[in-house]
Amino acid sequence: MSLAMSPEERQKFLAAVHIGVLSVADDGRGPWLLPIWYGYRPGGDVRIITGRESRKTRLLREAGRASLCVQSEELPYRYVTVEGPVVGIDERVDHDERRSLAHRYLDAEMGDAYVQATAEVEEQEVVIRLRPERWLSADYAKQRFD
Numbered sequence: 001m002s003l004a005m006s007p008e009e010r011q012k013f014l015a016a017v018h019i020g021v022l023s024v025a026d027d028g029r030g031p032w033l034l035p036i037w038y039g040y041r042p043g044g045d046v047r048i049i050t051g052r053e054s055r056k057t058r059l060l061r062e063a064g065r066a067s068l069c070v071q072s073e074e075l076p077y078r079y080v081t082v083e084g085p086v087v088g089i090d091e092r093v094d095h096d097e098r099r100s101l102a103h104r105y106l107d108a109e110m111g112d113a114y115v116q117a118t119a120e121v122e123e124q125e126v127v128i129r130l131r132p133e134r135w136l137s138a139d140y141a142k143q144r145f146d
Contacts, residue, residue, distance in 0.1 A: 001144060005137040010080045011042035013137070017104055018070035022048070024056070025063040032059060037105050038068065039097070046082065046130040049093055049101060057126060060086050066130055076141035084133035093125045 005013060019035050026032040034056065039047040046068055050056050060066055064086055071079040095115075102111035 001142065003138040003140060003142050005078070005080065005139050007135075008042075009139065010135055010137040013078060014040050014046075014070060014080050014082065014132075015042055018072070020046075021069045022056070023067040023069070024059045025065070026059055027062075031067075032056075036068075037101055039101055039104065045087060046132065047097070048128040048130065049098055049125050050128060051121070052091070052124050052126045057089070057128065060128055061089065068130065076139065076143075078139045078141070079137065081136040082130070082132035082134065084131045086128060087131045088127075088129040090127040090129070093122055093127055095122065097127070098122060098125070 020038045021033055022036045022038075023031045023033050032055070036048055036050070065084065066086060067081060067083040069079060069081040071077070099111065099115050102114045105111070106114055
């Protein structure tokens with residue numbers, strides 16, 4: 001029996017709130033892995049807001065591809081991994097998108113406080129768009145112990 005999620009299941013899972021672990025090549029070293037906030041709507045691109053001059057942005061520009069893994073940490077365990085090209089780096093961050101991302105991870109009150117406290121960095125951020133091409137998933141609720 002396959003533990004793989006259907007396309008609809010994996011897109012729904014990726015769209016739910018999870019801390020993502022982004023992996024990008026770093027020449028001469030192992031892949032660079034880091035936890036991130038991200039946004040995703042089924043059928044769309046993964047969207048990541050980060051610093052324009054960050055190491056992450058530099059490596060994503062150089063590699064042109066990345067992987068992202070999200071998981072549940074409660075039973076039954078589930079995960080989705082996507083890999084694909086960086087299809088865009090938007091040099092301007094939409095304030096409403098930034099606020100929405102903060103609300104996604106912190107709730108409305110704390111998200112607004114975060115956006116206000118970090119307002120000075122908004123002009124120094126970019127939106128990275130990663131297009132999921134390859135998917136890997138597992139839903140251990142599908143496992144039978146008969």
